[in-house]
Amino acid sequence: xxxxxxxxxxxxxxxxxxxxxxxxxxxxxxxxxxxxxxxxxxxxxxxxxxxxxxxxxxxxxxxxxxxxxxxxxxxxxxxxxxxxxxxxxxxxxxxxxxxxxxxxxxxxxxxxxxxxxxxxxxxxxxxxxxxxxxxxxxxxxxxxxxxxxxxxxxxxxxxxxxxxxxxxxxxxxx
Numbered sequence: 001x002x003x004x005x006x007x008x009x010x011x012x013x014x015x016x017x018x019x020x021x022x023x024x025x026x027x028x029x030x031x032x033x034x035x036x037x038x039x040x041x042x043x044x045x046x047x048x049x050x051x052x053x054x055x056x057x058x059x060x061x062x063x064x065x066x067x068x069x070x071x072x073x074x075x076x077x078x079x080x081x082x083x084x085x086x087x088x089x090x091x092x093x094x095x096x097x098x099x100x101x102x103x104x105x106x107x108x109x110x111x112x113x114x115x116x117x118x119x120x121x122x123x124x125x126x127x128x129x130x131x132x133x134x135x136x137x138x139x140x141x142x143x144x145x146x147x148x149x150x151x152x153x154x155x156x157x158x159x160x161x162x163x164x165x166x167x168x169x170x171x172x173x174x
Contacts, residue, residue, distance in 0.1 A: 013106030016137025032099030089131030
């Protein structure tokens with residue numbers, strides 16, 4: 001796939017095949033995050049990879065919409081230096097999710113709303129912020145599971161807005 005094809009075909013997956021992501025593929029995905037641009041090249045991120053199934057289940061309990069984490073092969077938690085680095089964290093997360101998709105690995109981010117508990121669980125030092133948790137796994141080939149069906153029901157009919165509805169030339173609204 002071309003980079004453009006990866007970008008426009010990427011969708012969030014919340015159900016995954018019971019198949020591990022090979023170590024070398026996982027490292028390439030993480031390296032794509034590492035290579036992201038950041039303000040003043042600060043590279044404010046640290047990655048905590050959770051592969052143990054029991055720990056993925058525990059991690060999912062810290063987010064209201066994180067029920068898909070236990071079914072993933074791995075979860076990458078993106079930790080940043082502080083709130084000012086959250087924009088850079090988004091760039092980093094997107095790089096990883098697009099790289100994953102280029103290798104046929106699906107992904108879906110989740111917010112860990114119970115941050116204090118999640119920080120303790122992951123051993124995150126004081127002053128650092130958990131930006132996101134990214135589920136990674138090969139797409140489930142069968143029928144959609146309950147988590148996926150719920151998400152699709154919520155999003156049904158939204159689709160993508162046409163470019164013309166969000167585009168102005170030279171001045172907003174023009």
